[in-house]
Amino acid sequence: MQVTETLNEGLKRGYAITVTAAELDEKVNEKLVEAQPEIEMKGFRKGKVPMALLKKQFGQRLMGEAMQEAVDGAMNKHFEDSGDRPALQPEVKMTNDDWKEGDDVNVEMSYEALPEIPEVDFSGVELEKLVVKAEEEAVTEALNNLAETAKEFEAREEGAAAEDGDQVVIDFVGKIDGEAFDGGAGDDYPLVLGSNSFIPGFEEQLVGTKAGEEKDVTVSFPEEYGAEHLAGKEAVFTCKVKEVKAPKAAEIDDELAKKFGAxxxxxxxxxxxxxxxxxxxxxxxxxxxxxxxxxxxxxxxxxxxxxxxxxxxxxxxxxxxxxxxxxxxxxxxxxxxxxxxxxxxxxxxxxxxxxxxxxxxxxxxxxxxxxxxxxxxxxxxxxxxxxxxxxxxxxxxxxxxxxxxxxxxxxxxxxxxxxxxxxxxxxxxxxxxxxxxxxxxxx
Structure with a gap:
């Protein structure tokens, strides 16, 4: 095995590796000796097949493995001896494309070595650690947000019109070209106006409605809507408003705390x-x-x-x-x-x-x-x-x-x-x- 340096420029390295035919032959023989005890062949007892016959039968197949192991071994030894650490996987290619059994194997290996990292003294490094205390204003804001998420709705007075932010309880049936479609109907659905939980344009049309009213809401499904059979199509939803409820923020007290596990x-x-x-x-x-x-x-x-x-x-x-x-x-x-x-x-x-x-x-x-x-x-x-x-x-x-x-x-x-x-x-x-x-x- 011979390894010759061909390039040493900055971090770039190049080497020519030669694995002799004798070394390859020796590796093949080692593999055959190792496998011989387990091999059975017609006319011979298990483990008694002659080496010459084994080599004729399996030698060529094992040659590729022997080449790979020899080159890998040479590379590993090189990195161990040199201390080089490649930045990326080394580029390895065989240079004698006309190789035939009995020839040496010539390989080129190239890579970029990782650089030597200098020692750093951190005792002189000065850093500033920023410290922020939670101000009462921020805690109050967070409490208000929790109260908002825990808010409930209570019925508005009879005849009151629904406002943005109110909850309307509705029954609805959607139709396209006069035909109802799957998933387009619901009963007693609590919809918060302005929540944008329905198709764009739907909730706005229910602002101003009152309990007991019925209203047709016309909207178009978005072009990128998940259900292809509905995407881009216009639909009419007949909505019956059963209740109109106004939001009521939760009180910031011990009961609110218990709702959030405190x-x-x-x-x-x-x-x-x-x-x-x-x-x-x-x-x-x-x-x-x-x-x-x-x-x-x-x-x-x-x-x-x-x-x-x-x-x-x-x-x-x-x-x-x-x-x-x-x-x-x-x-x-x-x-x-x-x-x-x-x-x-x-x-x-x-x-x-x-x-x-x-x-x-x-x-x-x-x-x-x-x-x-x-x-x-x-x-x-x-x-x-x-x-x-x-x-x-x-x-x-x-x-x-x-x-x-x-x-x-x-x-x-x-x-x-x-x-x-x-x-x-x-x-x-x-x-x-x-x-x-x-x-x-x-x-």
């Missing part, structure tokens, strides 16, 4: 305060994390694998293009050109990604099974009723597992760095925190 109003306020401050802490952490990444980006400098930067720039360009063209759902569009801005952002992401990965490895940061399970469960909640299928999909998809693991790993590395930095707390208002978060989106 013992009393003070306990509910405490829960709201805790939830709000947890939300503020999450937003403040995002601000501090961005500040840390900015500092790290200016602290370190090293060569970046061009292939990683190029791939990241293309991904950024692709993502931004879809954000600007939301009507395009698929990916069968033309190639999206990357700009200098895409490349600059890609360089930052690759640099920080490599740095955090190196720091996490040195600090022996690991994502636990419990943390992965929690992340999967959080994602699974987006698919109610299909949680089991989602779990199975994740278990069978290594790429999806990595997508879930990566942000957890990154956050744990960030926490590790923050633990070594100089962190000072600064108490600010909710509005000031909101402004700081908005500035993150603008960058």
């Amino acid at each position: 013992d009393d109003l003070d306990a509910l306020k405490a829960q709201i305060t805790e939830r709000l401050e947890a939300e503020y802490a999450g937003a403040a952490r995002a601000v501090m994390k961005r500040a840390l990444l900015d500092k790290l980006d200016s602290l370190v400098s090293f060569d970046l694998p061009p292939s990683l930067v190029d791939a990241e720039a293309k991904q950024i360009a692709h993502q931004l293009w879809h954000e600007e063209n939301p009507e395009v759902q698929g990916h069968d569009h033309g190639e999206i050109e990357t700009t200098e801005e895409h490349t600059k952002l890609a360089e930052r992401r690759v640099r920080l990604g490599l740095l955090l990965a190196e720091l996490g490895q040195k600090a022996e940061v690991e994502v636990t099974d419990a943390e992965m399970t929690q992340a999967i469960m959080a994602q699974a909640r987006q698919y109610p009723g299909q949680e089991r299928q989602f779990f199975e999909f994740i278990q069978q998809n290594a790429q999806m597992q990595q997508q879930l693991r990566a942000p957890i790993f990154e956050d744990k590395v960030v926490d590790h760095i923050v633990g070594q930095a100089k962190v000072t707390e600064k108490e600010i208002s909710k509005d000031e925190l909101q402004k700081a978060v908005e500035e993150l989106d603008e960058e």
Whole structure:
């Protein structure tokens, strides 16, 4: 086995690997010896088939395996000896296309090596941790929102006309071209006017109706309506208004608290305060994390694998293009050109990604099974009723597992760095925190 360097330029590496015919023949013989005790062949007892016959029968079939194992072995030994870590899967190709049994195998291997990451002293890194307390005004606003969701409806006085926000109890029958259709009828249906829970234009036509009245409501189903036989068609709904009810906000008291699982109003306020401050802490952490990444980006400098930067720039360009063209759902569009801005952002992401990965490895940061399970469960909640299928999909998809693991790993590395930095707390208002978060989106 011979490995000769052919390229060493920046992070680019190239090697010529030669596996001799004798080495291949030896590997094939090893495989035949290993398999011989289990092979049966007509005219011979099990395990007694002569090697010459085995080689004639199976040698050619085993040659491909021997080639692959020899090349893989040479590559693994090279990376072990050199300490190189390829940025992407090495490109390997056989150069003697006219190879025949008895010839040496010549292979070219090329890759981009991951760079050496310099040591970083975090003791001089200064960070500001924003702290926001839940103000009474915010707690009151949250309580009012809860009271709104818990509101009830009570009958208006006889003869009162329905207003926007009222609840009307109706019987209705829908027809298209005079024919009733499946799913177009209901009895005693409580419809809140202005809730937009019915077809656009339906609820507005019931504003002003009174209990005991009957009214025909004419609407058109949207062109993109889920049921194809109804999409785009005009329908007339004959509605009988049975009751008109006005909304009545729930009282902010102990009874409201009990509806939301708290013992009393003070306990509910405490829960709201805790939830709000947890939300503020999450937003403040995002601000501090961005500040840390900015500092790290200016602290370190090293060569970046061009292939990683190029791939990241293309991904950024692709993502931004879809954000600007939301009507395009698929990916069968033309190639999206990357700009200098895409490349600059890609360089930052690759640099920080490599740095955090190196720091996490040195600090022996690991994502636990419990943390992965929690992340999967959080994602699974987006698919109610299909949680089991989602779990199975994740278990069978290594790429999806990595997508879930990566942000957890990154956050744990960030926490590790923050633990070594100089962190000072600064108490600010909710509005000031909101402004700081908005500035993150603008960058």
